[in-house]
Amino acid sequence: MAQIETTAPAPATAPGGPSGFMHRALRHRAFMIGLVLTGTMILFALVSLVWTPHSPTEIVISQRLKSPSLSHWFGTDQFGRDILSMIMAGAQTSIVVGLIAVCLGAVAGVSLGLWAAARRGWTEDVIMRLSDLNMAFPVILIAILLTAGWGPGITNAILALGIFNISVFARQVRGAAIAMWEREFVLAARAAGKGDLSITFGHVLPNIISVIVVQATISFAIAILAEAALSYLGVGSQPPDPSWGRMLSESQSYIFLAPIIAVWPGLAIVLSVLGLNLIGDGLRDLVDPRLARQR
Amino acid sequence: MALLSVENLTVELQTSRGMAAAVRGVSFALERGGTLGIVGESGCGKSITALALLGLLPDGARARGRVDLDGTDLLTLDEDALCHIRGNRIAMIFQEPMTSLNPVHRIGRQIAEPLRLHRGMRGAAAREEVLRLLDRVGLPDPARRIDAYPHQLSGGQRQRVMIAMALSCAPDILLADEPTTALDVTIQGQILDLISELVEDNGMGLILISHDLGVIGETVDNVAVMYGGAIVEEGAADSLFANLAHPYSQGLFAAVPRPGLSRGNRLNTIPGTVPELTDLPPACTFADRCAKATDICWAQVPVMNRIDPDHRTACHHLGGSVE
Numbered sequence: 001m002a003q004i005e006t007t008a009p010a011p012a013t014a015p016g017g018p019s020g021f022m023h024r025a026l027r028h029r030a031f032m033i034g035l036v037l038t039g040t041m042i043l044f045a046l047v048s049l050v051w052t053p054h055s056p057t058e059i060v061i062s063q064r065l066k067s068p069s070l071s072h073w074f075g076t077d078q079f080g081r082d083i084l085s086m087i088m089a090g091a092q093t094s095i096v097v098g099l100i101a102v103c104l105g106a107v108a109g110v111s112l113g114l115w116a117a118a119r120r121g122w123t124e125d126v127i128m129r130l131s132d133l134n135m136a137f138p139v140i141l142i143a144i145l146l147t148a149g150w151g152p153g154i155t156n157a158i159l160a161l162g163i164f165n166i167s168v169f170a171r172q173v174r175g176a177a178i179a180m181w182e183r184e185f186v187l188a189a190r191a192a193g194k195g196d197l198s199i200t201f202g203h204v205l206p207n208i209i210s211v212i213v214v215q216a217t218i219s220f221a222i223a224i225l226a227e228a229a230l231s232y233l234g235v236g237s238q239p240p241d242p243s244w245g246r247m248l249s250e251s252q253s254y255i256f257l258a259p260i261i262a263v264w265p266g267l268a269i270v271l272s273v274l275g276l277n278l279i280g281d282g283l284r285d286l287v288d289p290r291l292a293r294q295r
Numbered sequence: 296m297a298l299l300s301v302e303n304l305t306v307e308l309q310t311s312r313g314m315a316a317a318v319r320g321v322s323f324a325l326e327r328g329g330t331l332g333i334v335g336e337s338g339c340g341k342s343i344t345a346l347a348l349l350g351l352l353p354d355g356a357r358a359r360g361r362v363d364l365d366g367t368d369l370l371t372l373d374e375d376a377l378c379h380i381r382g383n384r385i386a387m388i389f390q391e392p393m394t395s396l397n398p399v400h401r402i403g404r405q406i407a408e409p410l411r412l413h414r415g416m417r418g419a420a421a422r423e424e425v426l427r428l429l430d431r432v433g434l435p436d437p438a439r440r441i442d443a444y445p446h447q448l449s450g451g452q453r454q455r456v457m458i459a460m461a462l463s464c465a466p467d468i469l470l471a472d473e474p475t476t477a478l479d480v481t482i483q484g485q486i487l488d489l490i491s492e493l494v495e496d497n498g499m500g501l502i503l504i505s506h507d508l509g510v511i512g513e514t515v516d517n518v519a520v521m522y523g524g525a526i527v528e529e530g531a532a533d534s535l536f537a538n539l540a541h542p543y544s545q546g547l548f549a550a551v552p553r554p555g556l557s558r559g560n561r562l563n564t565i566p567g568t569v570p571e572l573t574d575l576p577p578a579c580t581f582a583d584r585c586a587k588a589t590d591i592c593w594a595q596v597p598v599m600n601r602i603d604p605d606h607r608t609a610c611h612h613l614g615g616s617v618e
Contacts, residue, residue, distance in 0.1 A: 120354060184394040190351055191389075192382035192409045192460065195374070202408075206399045 024286050031282025037275025041268075045091035054082035056089040057240045065258045074264050077247070078254055083264050089242040090265065093154070094272065097237075098223040100158050102216050105165020110212060112166065113173025114204065117181055118196045128174065131167040139164045139226050140233070147235040154237040157230045161223050172215050176208040183207075210287035217280035221273040228269050244269050297324035298500050299348075299468055302361040306340070306347050306524075308572065309355035315572035317343045319524040319580070320360070325468065330494060330501040332511035332532070334547070335521035338569050341504045344521075345470045348502075349385060350377040364467075383413040386461035388490075390473035392453035396445035402456050403441035409463045428459040432489060451482035455489070462493060468500040469493075475510060487514050508551055512536055520544045523570070523580025529599075530606030540608045543581045579611065587612050 025031055048056075053073070060080035068075045074083035112131070116124040137145075143160035150156055180186060181204065189199050228245030230236035237243040247265035255262055306318040318340040325331050333341045347358045350369060362369040364384065369377070381387075386409075389395040396405060406425045410416040416424060422441070429437035432455040445453055454474060461469060471490060475483040491514055494501045505511050511518055512532060519529040520541065528541040539545045546565035567584040576582040582592040589611070597609040 184389055184391055185397045187351065188387070188389055188395040188457070188460075189397070189408070190381065191349055191387040193378045193380070193412050194382075194408065195378050198412075202400075203397050207397070 021286060025282070028282050028286060030278045031286065034275045034278025034280075034282055037271050038279055041091050041272040041275065042095065044088045045095050048085070048088035048092055052082070052085035052088050054085045056081060056085040056242045058082075065254065065261070067258075067260065075258070075260055077251070077261050078258075083247075083261060086242045086247060087244070087264055087268050090244045090247065090268065091272075093237055093241060093243045094224045094227060097154065097158050097161065097227040098220040101161035101165055101223040101227075102219045104158070104162030105219060106169050106212065106216055108162075109166040109169025109171075110173050110205075113170040114177055114200050116170070116174045117177030117204070118200050120178075124174070127170065131170045134163065134167045135171075137164075140229065140235075143230050143235050144233075152235050152238060154241065157227055157236040160230070161226055165219050165223075168219060169212070169215060172211055173208065176211045177204050180204045180207050210283065213287070214280050214284045217276050217283065221276035221280070224276070225269065225273055228265075297363075298327040298329075298365065299325040300361075300363045301344075301348070302363070304344065304347060304358065304360035304362060306343050306352065306359075307357045308343070308353065310573060312573045314357070316575075317524050317572055318347065318358075321521070321524075321526055323519055323526070323529070325500045325502065327467065327500060328494075328498045330503065330515040330517065332503045332505065332515035332518045333521055334505055334508060334511045334518060336506060336547070336569055338572075339521045340524035341521050342472050345387065345472050345502065345504055348470065349381050349387060350374075351381075379413070382409040382461075382466070383464045384466055385468045385470060386464070386466040387470040387472065388454070388457050388461050388474045390476050392450055392457050392477060395457055396453055398445055401442050401444055402448070406456065406460045406463060409460060413464045424463070425459070428463055429456070431493075432456075432459045432462070433485075434459070450478050451486065454478060454482075454486055458486075458489065458493070462497070465497060466499060468502065470502050470504070472504045473506070474503070476505070476507070483510070490514065508536075508548060520547070523575050524572070525580055525609070526599075527581065527610070528606075528608040530603065530608075534603050534606045538603065538606065540602055540606070540613050541581075541610050542585045542587055542612075544608075546584075579609075 058081060060076070063072070063076050063080035064078055066072055066076040066080075072082050072084070074087065077083055077086070112127050116127040139160055142163055143157055146156040146160050147153075177200075186199055186203055189203050194202065224244075227236055227243070228248065231243040231245030232249040234249075236245055239246065244265040248262060248269070251258075251262035251265065301324070302322050304318055304321045305316060307314045308317045321340075321344055323331060333344065335341050343352070346352050348362055348369065350372065352358060358370055360370065364380065369380065372380070396402065403422065403425050406428060407416070407421040410421050410424055425441060426437050429441060434440055434452055434455045440448070440452070445456075448456065458474075469490070474490065475486050478486060487510060490501065490503075493499070501515065503511065503515055515532055517530070518532045518535050519526045520543065521527065522543045528535065528539070528544045535544075539548050543565070546563070549563040550565060552562055565584055570576070570580075570583065576593060578594055578596045579585070579588070579592040582588045585592065591611050595611070597611050599607045599609050600613060601607050602613055
């Protein structure tokens with residue numbers, strides 16, 4: 001590590017820049033494991049767009065509840081559907097839900113957080129109290145409320161998660177941004193004649209981007225888990241769209257007959273959430289220069 | 296008419312114990328090309344005075360009085376109008392070159408910022424101007440350093456970058472708030488020489504804020520000594536240093552360590568500590584630490600007395616012609 005921290009005088013690459021970061025990332029074991037796990041999930045989803053071993057929705061009653069075999073690697077469920085194919089297609093659902101829910105929350109939450117930090121005073125009070133109010137409603141409750149209004153469906157699950165994420169991001173970003181506003185380089189930028197808006201996007205946001213990225217990976221993991229929970233409760237994705245959460249809930253009735261069919265979706269959820277959390281933790285270490293130096 | 300004239304500037308800050316006056320009725324004037332040093336201990340209000348000139352006071356602070364720049368009262372301007380003044384007509388250099396630069400941007404981009412903002416310069420033209428500025432402030436190898444990040448430069452180099460940034464729009468006034476405090480002594484001299492040279496070449500006015508009497512004495516023509524938010528003594532640097540009048544100025548000067556003083560001799564200090572803003576004595580703010588204090592010092596605010604043609608002080612015990 002030493003040769004990276006004592007930077008060369010040549011200004012070509014900063015230690016925070018691409019090459020130093022890659023170098024440290026490759027040595028960060030937990031981060032690499034997270035990358036492999038998440039990469040596998042993304043690969044599953046991508047491959048399932050063009051090919052799955054069997055159709056994930058094709059029902060073959062004669063093949064029901066089969067143990068893993070050469071033609072069905074993960075076995076089949078109570079309708080004779082191929083579990084591997086369902087897991088692969090389910091990864092799509094998880095990624096789509098996670099991605100949209102996180103983007104929704106991040107865009108709105110980051111804007112609100114930055115606004116609160118730049119304005120302070122009553123603007124901040126209003127934004128943060130509304131955010132507290134939003135946080136007082138658990139995701140499941142928001143999803144059930146939306147379902148009561150517009151019926152069950154994956155869109156409502158995404159919306160519920162997105163709305164919840166707004167508060168999560170707003171709080172994180174506000175805190176980090178306020179700390180940045182106190183920094184001397186912001187005062188120097190103001191003394192140079194920059195306005196609040198250009199300081200926010202030119203000085204505050206670039207310095208807290210790591211906080212946002214870390215929060216995004218963790219929120220992504222929570223979204224996957226929550227989508228599974230919502231689908232398990234029947235307010236998430238609807239049959240026949242494959243979903244890890246619904247696979248888990250449907251396997252419940254067969255838990256004594258064929259326990260293996262509950263293991264696969266459970267394992268998929270655990271490993272993808274673990275992967276994203278490891279990436280989040282790893283990023284936190286890698287982008288924080290103080291922690292990087294201690295390593 | 297003076298380029299900048301500050302009249303009876305009072306700044307109140309919000310503290311946990313209510314509003315407290317950090318600056319009390321400060322007045323001074325700066326001619327075009329003139330240099331003024333403001334000297335005093337930490338917490339005497341010198342930095343707040345500088346921030347008040349730029350309208351950069353912390354939230355909840357109130358400033359009263361007049362700050363005239365070419366006849367415009369800066370205290371009455373709104374934020375947009377102030378943004379046109381800051382970095383353009385009045386530029387500032389800060390104490391900590393280590394933290395005054397944004398760590399995530401290359402220095403070239405940061406120096407170009409005021410140019411883009413106030414001169415509308417972009418791209419190659421801006422880059423060329425930045426290179427010229429870096430060369431002007433004596434940063435070695437500007438063509439390579441322009442793409443460096445702040446952490447790749449030393450403290451002195453960073454302060455040169457800050458100076459280049461402050462200089463970029465050829466301001467009328469340069470505010471330097473303890474520009475050398477965070478630097479090595481050898482670098483301090485270089486930076487001060489650079490500032491003096493630039494001030495002379497560009498005909499800028501300079502307000503140099505420092506607690507270091509040596510720094511002030513070498514660099515400026517006029518000096519104001521501040522204590523407890525008020526100016527207690529002011530005048531031309533030569534006559535002021537030749538004949539320090541106010542008990543606080545004498546104490547401040549006596550407290551400067553001198554080489555050659557034999558070991559074991561204790562440094563002179565001013566008894567007591569700088570009081571909290573909310574606990575300042577009601578009349579003369581130095582009364583509680585002053586050996587010469589009498590009843591009148593607690594009862595009546597001292598006014599500026601002329602004791603020499605170009606030397607004035609605010610002390611009840613120093614007579615002279617009252618203005």
